[in-house]
Amino acid sequence: MRLLHTMIRVGNLERSLQFYCEVLGMRLLRKKDYPTGRFTLAFVGYGDESETAVIELTHNWDTDHYDLGNGYGHIALGVEDIYGTCEAIKARGGKVVREPGPMKHGSTVIAFVEDPDGYKIELIQTQSLAAELEKVAAVGSTA
Template identity: 65%
Template sequence: MKDARLLHTMIRVKDLDKSLDFYTRLLGMNQLRKQDFPTGDFTLAFVGYGDEKNSTVIELTHNWGQEEDYDLGNGFGHLAIGVPDIYGTCEVLEKEGVPIPRSPGPMKHGGSVIAFIEDPDGYKIELIERKNG
């Protein structure tokens, strides 16, 4: 599998508009494409920081008519995003009402400065401060 690469991670979302706003406006990703599948009663929207040809992206799957919240399960961990200024990023997100279950700070055993936020469906996203990309 020499030339294989990770294409996307898929998560199910209850309110697609709210999720698209979160990932594009608040996290700065681009909406790359969006397609309705009427015969399957679902919509797929792909978001990311780069194009799908060269970057790993997130597939947001919205199943039409989903009334209840999804069970996030106990096997899913989190998505991770590198940011240049974790404290400033968290300050902006907090003002927007984004839950921050772990405030920015160094990891317990030294090393990286991290924080955890939650998207509109409760998925955990780890922010890792990366000054140089």
């Protein structure tokens, strides 16, 4: 088994596609209208669905708002330069709701952005491949 996608309901599909594609840099992978059901499905992501998990944006034509409830957490994205990424998101009109910095009770650097429907997206600072290789080399030289 593998994770295929996460579905979220959106009130305005074009606004959501603009956010996920233009602000977060995902690609629209496929989109299909279902007129008899009065809904549209749009799949967005950073890679092909055959290789990576994606997000399914579901737009029910007769609903323009959803209550998020208290069970939803967030979507997490790994980024190599969290500070630069947050600045780029702001420059593209995105809303950073928690500036980058260490998480409470830990050292992982995180930030949160919010999509047009209020869904939270966590950005997590990842180390670059070069930094990972340096760590491996340092551990190897002390063995």
